[in-house]
Amino acid sequence: MFKFVLGSTLGIITLTQASQIGGDQAAISSRRCGAGLKIFDDTGTARGVRIADTSVDDSQQHDFYGNGDVKYQVNDDDPTSVWSQLVDEFPGIDSACEKFNRVLDGIADDFEAPPSTSNQYVSSPHSWQRAVTIKLHDSGCAISKNDDNLEQFLESFNYPHLQKIRMNKAARAADEYVLKIQGLQDEWKQARENFVGEMKAHGAVMKDKLKLSAKEAGLHKFKEATEALLSQQEGSARVEVSKVRGTISKNGEVFEELAHKFKRDGLRWSKLNQISKEQERLSHMTGVVRLNAFDVLSTCLTNFQKEFTD
Numbered sequence: 001m002f003k004f005v006l007g008s009t010l011g012i013i014t015l016t017q018a019s020q021i022g023g024d025q026a027a028i029s030s031r032r033c034g035a036g037l038k039i040f041d042d043t044g045t046a047r048g049v050r051i052a053d054t055s056v057d058d059s060q061q062h063d064f065y066g067n068g069d070v071k072y073q074v075n076d077d078d079p080t081s082v083w084s085q086l087v088d089e090f091p092g093i094d095s096a097c098e099k100f101n102r103v104l105d106g107i108a109d110d111f112e113a114p115p116s117t118s119n120q121y122v123s124s125p126h127s128w129q130r131a132v133t134i135k136l137h138d139s140g141c142a143i144s145k146n147d148d149n150l151e152q153f154l155e156s157f158n159y160p161h162l163q164k165i166r167m168n169k170a171a172r173a174a175d176e177y178v179l180k181i182q183g184l185q186d187e188w189k190q191a192r193e194n195f196v197g198e199m200k201a202h203g204a205v206m207k208d209k210l211k212l213s214a215k216e217a218g219l220h221k222f223k224e225a226t227e228a229l230l231s232q233q234e235g236s237a238r239v240e241v242s243k244v245r246g247t248i249s250k251n252g253e254v255f256e257e258l259a260h261k262f263k264r265d266g267l268r269w270s271k272l273n274q275i276s277k278e279q280e281r282l283s284h285m286t287g288v289v290r291l292n293a294f295d296v297l298s299t300c301l302t303n304f305q306k307e308f309t310d
Contacts, residue, residue, distance in 0.1 A: 028287055028290045028291065030101070030105050030290075032097070032101050032293070032294060032297055033094060033097035033098050033101055033297075034083050037083070037097075037294065037297065037298065037301075038294065038295075038298050039082055039083065039086060039298065039301065040298055040301070040302045041302070041305060042302060042305035042306045042308075042309050044302060047082050047085075047086065086301075086305075090304065090305055090308045093301060093304055093305070093308075096140055096300075096301075096304055097297065097300075097301055099139050099140060100136070100139050100140070100141050100297055100300045100301075101293075101297055102139075103135050103136060103138075103139040103141075104293040104296060104297060105290075105293070106135075107132060107135065107289070107293075108286050108289045108290045108293065110122050111157070111160035111161070111164070111282070111285075111286045111289065112160070112279070112282055112283060112286050122157070122160075122161065122164075123161075123164070125157070125158075125161065128154050128157055129145055129154055130145075132150070132153070132154065133145040133150070136150075136296075136300065140304075141299075141300035141303065141304075142300075142303040142304070142306075142307055143296070143299055143300055143303060147296075147299055149292075149295040149296050149298070149299045150296055150299070152292055152295065153289070153292040153293065153295070153296045155292075156288045156289045156291070156292045157289060159285035159286070159288045159289070160282055160285040160286045160288075160289060162285075163278065163281055163282045163285045164282065166275060166278070167275060167276050167277070167278055167282065168276075170272045170273075170275035170276040171272075171273075171276035173272045174269055174272035174273045174276055177265050177268055177269035177272060178269065180265050181262070181265050181266065181269060184258060184261050184262055184265065187258060188255075188258050188262075191251065191254050191255060191258060194251070195247075195251040195254075195255075198247045198251070199244070199247065202240055202243060202244045202247065205237075205240045206237055206240055206241075209228050209229060209235075209236065209237040209240065210229070210237065212225075212228045213225040213226070213228040213229045213237075216228060
């Protein structure tokens with residue numbers, strides 16, 4: 001049976017070499033039916049595959065087997081003849097190949113498409129085997145649900161599956177940080193209102209002391225007028241100025257702490273938001289599924305030959 005690989009909070013991919021899922025991954029052509037496909041006969045013996053040829057369009061070559069060093073050879077000088085011979089020997093296998101290929105491409109596309117009723121199975125690993133087998137059987141591919149190539153194909157679903165989990169978890173966490181940042185905005189607004197209120201209160205006291213000083217001076221009570229402004233006793237303008245410094249210092253600490261929280265949560269939101277939109281990484285992961293589709297398609301064609309012969 002195929003295995004399911006579970007990741008950590010944001011998903012850890014461990015099934016394959018990094019070179020297979022990242023970096024400069026070669027483009028994978030969906031045109032698999034033709035001389036570029038590894039072809040077997042009804043006994044499972046390799047018929048051949050297109051050989052490396054600089055005169056052949058790269059998009060038609062599919063050397064994604066083994067470590068890439070070995071290519072199946074054909075017995076004559078024309079690598080396209082194997083496919084032609086196959087179609088001549090088994091009429092209809094070319095159109096059947098196209099039908100199987102569309103289904104396999106559609107399965108890979110389901111992992112990159114937004115969630116819908118048609119691709120719900122991709123989010124449930126326990127549904128993979130049944131859903132994929134039904135899709136292949138409906139297309140006419142007589143493949144066993146326990147076929148080795150099919151099981152390897154299903155195992156490769158873990159790559160995009162874990163990446164989607166990573167993206168979805170990041171999206172949910174990012175939404176939580178949006179709420180946190182909104183809460184910090186409310187805190188900042190309240191802190192500002194508190195600061196403004198305290199400064200206005202200081203201003204009111206200062207205004208009263210200035211009025212009192214002017215009144216005392218008008219009565220020629222210059223000592224009292226001076227004390228209203230410069231006395232070190234509680235209630236003077238001078239004492240109130242020292243309180244203003246304390247208020248500014250205290251509120252400065254509040255705003256500094258809020259600024260730290262804004263920066264911290266803003267960076268966390270930015271990172272999570274970035275992860276939630278890793279569509280390119282998801283495409284790399286889905287590329288592993290597309291690679292393994294070659295072997296499933298080869299199996300479908302082998303079984304087509306068996307049924308035709310029977």
